[in-house]
Amino acid sequence: MSVAERRSGNGTSCDGNGEQTVSPKDRFLTVYGRKPVLEALADPTLDVDKVILADTVRGAGAAEIQRAADASGVPVQRASAHRVKVLAGNGKQDQGVLADVVAPRMxxxxxxxxxxxxxxxxxxxxxxxxxxxxxxxxxxxxxxxxxxxxxxxxxxxxxxxxxxxxxxxxxxxxxxxxxxxxxxxxxxxxxxxxxxxxxxxxxxxxxxxxxxxxxxxxxxxxxxxxxxxxxxxxxxxxxxxxxxxxxxxxxxxxxxxxxxxxxxxxxxxxx
Missing domain, CATH: 3.40.1280.10 (SPOUT methyltransferase, trefoil knot domain)
Known part of the structure; x- marks a missing residue:
């Protein structure tokens, strides 16, 4: 799904058959920053859909997040630093990582x-x-x-x-x-x-x-x-x-x- 669809004004987009689907912004709460993402991955009561890691994040920080995601069975996607900033909606505190957490009642x-x-x-x-x-x-x-x-x-x-x-x-x-x-x-x-x-x-x-x-x-x-x-x-x-x-x-x-x-x-x- 594109960034434009993710930021859709009406919260819906259309799939290939022309049917409306709910925007991720109406299904997930996005947390960003290394500590909040690690806390979300460590919480057994939360259902983390995915982690998105900027391709500029390397070394021990990236390895720690990858290990935590692997332990929780959560997929990790790589993306540009710009895309992570856009999806997080916060260019100063995202630290190059975000996680989409399922909000079941949203x-x-x-x-x-x-x-x-x-x-x-x-x-x-x-x-x-x-x-x-x-x-x-x-x-x-x-x-x-x-x-x-x-x-x-x-x-x-x-x-x-x-x-x-x-x-x-x-x-x-x-x-x-x-x-x-x-x-x-x-x-x-x-x-x-x-x-x-x-x-x-x-x-x-x-x-x-x-x-x-x-x-x-x-x-x-x-x-x-x-x-x-x-x-x-x-x-x-x-x-x-x-x-x-x-x-x-x-x-x-x-x-x-x-x-x-x-x-x-x-x-x-x-x-």
């Missing part, structure tokens, strides 16, 4: 909506700090949220920093992929979801606002909040009551409150 948002749509979905909109994305993935997965939309544009890439912040949960999180948060809001609305945005100065309390059977919750970016494109599509706004002298919560903290309010409402799970 899939395109379109596929999730056409199969058995989850009742509760989070949508990340402009969240660019990897630590926040990772912590949201961990919290939402722990709370049993059925889907976390992580758009390819406008949100921190699903890279080793996100994986580290999630304490490894990112590999198993129910990540849903699409091009942008605005695209996700439109798709969710069309699928019958109420789309709610979290805001600090809105009248509707998260704790007592009635919700429909299917609801999506937009978490805005650290500085700009919910984008204008998404604002135009929301069903309503929800706030977290804060009687203390604090204007707002960090987005990952707000996500934790939201997720476990869904647990409270359901009595056991947010599915």
């Amino acid at each position: 899939r395109p948002l379109s596929k999730a909506l056409s199969a058995r749509p989850p009742a509760r979905v989070l949508v990340l909109d402009g969240i660019t700090t990897p630590a926040n994305v990772g912590m949201i993935l961990r919290t939402a997965t722990a709370a049993g949220i059925g889907g976390i939309v992580v758009p390819r544009r406008g949100v921190a890439a699903l890279d080793p920093l996100v994986v580290k912040a999630s304490a490894g949960v990112a590999f198993r999180a129910p990540v849903l992929r699409c091009g942008s948060a605005a695209e996700a809001a439109g798709m969710l609305t069309e699928a019958g979801y109420g789309v709610y945005a979290l805001g600090a100065s809105t009248s509707g309390s998260l704790f007592d606002t009635p919700l429909p059977g299917r609801a999506a919750f937009v978490l805005g970016g650290e500085t700009a909040g919910v984008s204008e494109e998404v604002r135009a599509q929301v069903t309503g706004w929800l706030s977290i009551p804060m009687p203390g002298e604090v204007e707002s919560l960090n987005v990952s903290a707000a996500a934790a409150v939201l997720c476990f309010e869904m647990v409270r409402r359901s009595g056991k799970s947010a599915h």
